Amino acid sequence: MRGMISALLVSVSAMALGNAARADVEISNKPTSNMSCEAGVCTAAAQKATLNVTDLANLLGSGDVAVKTGSLAKDIDVDQPMQWTSTARLTLDAQRSVIVKKAVTVAGTAGLTLTTNDGGSGGNLLFENKGSVTFWDTNSSLVINGQSYTLVKDIATLAADIAADPSGFYAVANSYDAKHERFDSVPIPTSFSGTFEGLGQSISHLKIRHGFNGHAGFFAIVDSGGTVRDIAFTKVFVRAPGKADAGVLAGSTSGRVLNVSVDGIVQTNGFGSVGGLVGDNFGTIEGSRAVVNVTGFGAAGGLVGASAEEAMITNSHATGNVSGGEVGGLAGTGYNITGSSASGSVSGANSLPAGGLVGAGSHIDQSFATGTVAGGSSSADAGGLAGYATFVSNCYSTGSVQAGSDRDKVGGLIGYAKSVSVSYSIGPVSGTKSKIGGLFGRGDKSSIQDYWDVDTSGTKQACGNDRCTGVTGLTTEEFKSALPDGFDTKIWGQSPNTNSGYPYLLANPPR
Numbered sequence: 215m216r217g218m219i220s221a222l223l224v225s226v227s228a229m230a231l232g233n234a235a236r237a238d239v240e241i242s243n244k245p246t247s248n249m250s251c252e253a254g255v256c257t258a259a260a261q262k263a264t265l266n267v268t269d270l271a272n273l274l275g276s277g278d279v280a281v282k283t284g285s286l287a288k289d290i291d292v293d294q295p296m297q298w299t300s301t302a303r304l305t306l307d308a309q310r311s312v313i314v315k316k317a318v319t320v321a322g323t324a325g326l327t328l329t330t331n332d333g334g335s336g337g338n339l340l341f342e343n344k345g346s347v348t349f350w351d352t353n354s355s356l357v358i359n360g361q362s363y364t365l366v367k368d369i370a371t372l373a374a375d376i377a378a379d380p381s382g383f384y385a386v387a388n389s390y391d392a393k394h395e396r397f398d399s400v401p402i403p404t405s406f407s408g409t410f411e412g413l414g415q416s417i418s419h420l421k422i423r424h425g426f427n428g429h430a431g432f433f434a435i436v437d438s439g440g441t442v443r444d445i446a447f448t449k450v451f452v453r454a455p456g457k458a459d460a461g462v463l464a465g466s467t468s469g470r471v472l473n474v475s476v477d478g479i480v481q482t483n484g485f486g487s488v489g490g491l492v493g494d495n496f497g498t499i500e501g502s503r504a505v506v507n508v509t510g511f512g513a514a515g516g517l518v519g520a521s522a523e524e525a526m527i528t529n530s531h532a533t534g535n536v537s538g539g540e541v542g543g544l545a546g547t548g549y550n551i552t553g554s555s556a557s558g559s560v561s562g563a564n565s566l567p568a569g570g571l572v573g574a575g576s577h578i579d580q581s582f583a584t585g586t587v588a589g590g591s592s593s594a595d596a597g598g599l600a601g602y603a604t605f606v607s608n609c610y611s612t613g614s615v616q617a618g619s620d621r622d623k624v625g626g627l628i629g630y631a632k633s634v635s636v637s638y639s640i641g642p643v644s645g646t647k648s649k650i651g652g653l654f655g656r657g658d659k660s661s662i663q664d665y666w667d668v669d670t671s672g673t674k675q676a677c678g679n680d681r682c683t684g685v686t687g688l689t690t691e692e693f694k695s696a697l698p699d700g701f702d703t704k705i706w707g708q709s710p711n712t713n714s715g716y717p718y719l720l721a722n723p724p725r
Contacts, residue, residue, distance in 0.1 A: 237261040238289040239281060239308075241270060241296065255280045258287035267294040274298040274324075280305035285333065292316055292345065298324055303355070305329070310337030314345035314414060325355035341414030341444050341473070348415070349387040356385055363411060369401050377404045380437075385411040386445065393419035400426035400434040400465070407437040407469070412445025420450040420462075420478075428486070429465025430454035431493065438497070440469030450478035457484045459493030459519065462506060466494040477505040485512035487519030487546065490534055495521040495545075499530055506534040507558075513546030513573065514538025516558050521548040523576075529553045531725065537561040542572035542600070543585045551578045553722045562590035562618060567601020567629060570613050574602040580705065580719050583611045589618035589645075595629030595655060598641045604632040608705055608719065610639060617645025623655030623678055626671050631682075633660045636700050640667040640693070640716060649678025657682025663700030667693055693717070 239249070239258045248263035249256050254277055256265055265281060273279045279302065283290060288310040295316045298304070303325035306312050312328050320326050326347065330337040339358065349356070352365040363385040366372045369392065375384060403426045417432070426434045430452055436442055447462050454460035462476040476491050487493040490506030495518045504517045513520040516532030520540075528551075532544045535558045540546045543556025551572065562568030568590060569575075570583025578600070589596030596618065597603075598611030611627050623629045626639030631654045639653055649655045650673060652666035657677040661684035668674050668687040676685040688698065694715040697708055707720045718724055 237287050238263075238291050239283050239287050240264045240291050240293055241267055241281070242293040243267055254278050255282065257282045257284040261286050263287055267296045271296060271298050274302045274304060275300055276302075278303045278305070280307060282307040283309045285309065288334065289313055289337070292318060297321055300324060303327060307332050308337060309334035311340055313340045313342060314347060315343045316345050318345075318347045320347065320349045320354055323351050323354050325357070327357040329359055339444070344414070346414030348413075352387050358411065361409075369395070369417070373402050373404070376402055376406055376408070379408070380404050380406055381408045381439070383409045383411070386413055386415040389415045390417050391419055392417065392421070395421070397422045398424050400430060400432070402433045403427070405435040405437045406433055407439045409441045410445070411443060412474070414444055416446040416448050418448040420447060422452045425454045425456075425458035425460065425465065428458050429493070430458045430460035431462060431464040433464040434466075436464050436467035436469040436471070436497070438468040440467070441472065442469070442474060443472035445474055447474075447476040447478070450476060452478070452480045454482045454486065454488070455484065457486045458482060459486045459488070460510075461489045461492040461519065462504070463491050464493070466496070467492050468496040470497055471499045471502055473501045475503040480506055480508050482510040482512075485539070486510070487513045488538065489515045489517055489519040489545070490532055491517045493519045495525045495527070498526045498528070500528050502530045504532045504534060506532070508534060508536045508538070510538040511563070512538060513540045515542045515545035515548070515572070516556050518545040518548065521545045523549045526550040527552070527554055529722075532556045532558060534558040535561075537563070539563050540566040540573040540601075542569045542575075543583050544571045545575065546573045548572040548575040549577055551575060551581055554581045555583065555722065555725065557584045557725070559586045561588045562594055562596060562601070564590045565594050566590055567595040569596070569600035569603070569629070570598045570611050572600045572603065575600055576604045578603060578606045578609055580608045580722050582609060582719065582722070584613050586613045587615045589616065589624060589629070591618050594618055595623045597625045597628040597631075597655065598639050600628045602630045603628050603634070606631070606634040607636055609637045610717070612640050612716075614642045614644070617650070623649045625651045625654040625656075625678065626666050627653045627664075629655040631657050631661070633658075634664055635662040636664070636702070638665040638667075638698065638717065640670045642670060642672045644672065651675055651677035651682075652687060653677065653685050654682055655679075657685065659683045661685050663698070665693070665698050
């Protein structure tokens with residue numbers, strides 16, 4: 215078999231050279247091509263190469279196999295389900311990323327090594343299209359970028375292992391259904407500063423009805439230096455008492471959360487921070503998603519309850535209805551938000567700000583919101599994107615905004631805005647005696663090339679306080695005919711078939 219695959223060595227062709235945009239090694243059911251296999255090492259011989267999954271399984275039946283991109287290809291894509299039962303180790307070694315798109319099953323006591331950014335940069339370990347890695351035996355070996363991981367099969371074992379070594383490296387061996395368990399406290403009460411790798415697996419039917427030390431979620435706290443990644447929590451219910459900070463993943467995090475998805479319900483009956491994913495965020499959240507209905511009385515958001523000034527949220531999204539005090543479809547309070555969106559309905563309380571993306575925030579770029587927003591009951595700021603926000607650029611909102619009282623400041627984009635540029639809104643705005651504007655409830659003179667739809671918003675007034683400059687009203691026809699002045703074609707796109715013909719963000723398209 216080694217000789218057969220070695221014979222498939224093909225020199226780099228003009229077609230491969232012209233296909234640099236997809237410079238990868240594809241493990242699939244297609245015939246092996248452009249791969250050189252010798253002595254258990256298969257290396258790409260062109261920018262675009264294929265290794266047949268059956269050929270690979272046959273090689274693993276004889277011993278360890280390393281699949282490498284070498285210097286020509288960039289990524290390794292696992293495009294076909296695969297499984298092997300020998301004790302052999304499979305190594306996937308990529309110049310940039312290893313992308314798992316189908317189920318990989320490590321049977322018996324076999325081993326798996328995953329290496330990214332070997333000679334390159336900007337790569338990652340990614341799980342897409344329900345791709346995952348499953349281990350039948352926790353005595354198997356998993357090594358990721360030179361670090362050995364402890365494999366766990368259930369929550370109780372994980373909790374005990376983390377209690378013994380909070381800074382360790384752990385990976386989920388298989389998906390776990392917690393439908394027969396109820397947690398009267400946080401499943402992982404130990405502050406976690408290690409790395410938790412989900413390998414594309416899921417934890418489902420988790421029920422948490424009380425907090426621990428003021429925190430409620432799967433983890434109480436993900437501490438500074440901690441990383442949680444590549445895991446899905448499905449059909450989860452969290453109810454936290456008093457002032458607990460609550461979220462499906464964690465009550466609070468100062469670490470890194472990467473490619474985590476959650477769905478379910480999170481509720482609190484106090485004034486702690488409550489979010490679909492995390493209650494309080496002091497770290498970095500990247501590429502994560504929440505489909506969670508969130509209810510609280512303090513800061514509440516579809517993804518995060520409160521995200522601090524030093525924290526970051528990038529390429530993350532939330533869908534779910536949110537109600538609370540300072541409330542947003544993505545975050546109740548949020549800073550340094552990039553490439554993110556929210557689509558759930560938002561309902562504010564009292565005099566606290568409410569927004570489709572954030573209740574209150576700053577430094578928001580290339581993000582949008584589409585949900586409806588209802589302001590609080592007394593003198594609140596409400597906007598389709600944010601209730602109160604500063605330093606906003608390349609953003610838009612489409613949902614309707616309704617004042618909660620006759621003293622609200624209501625804007626199609628932002629209730630109370632400062633320093634906003636190259637942004638727009640199209641949602642209808644309404645309220646009685648409130649300060650209502652098609653774009654801002656209250657604006658300032660630092661707006662630059664901002665727009666609103668005078669037809670769909672129901673008002674020809676840019677700002678409720680009538681003091682903003684740099685804001686232009688466009689008709690629906692004008693909006694859909696061409697990008698507004700100042701909209702960079704490297705950031706914004708427009709098509710009749712996308713976003714109902716309105717401008718959209720190229721790097722963050724509508725969902």
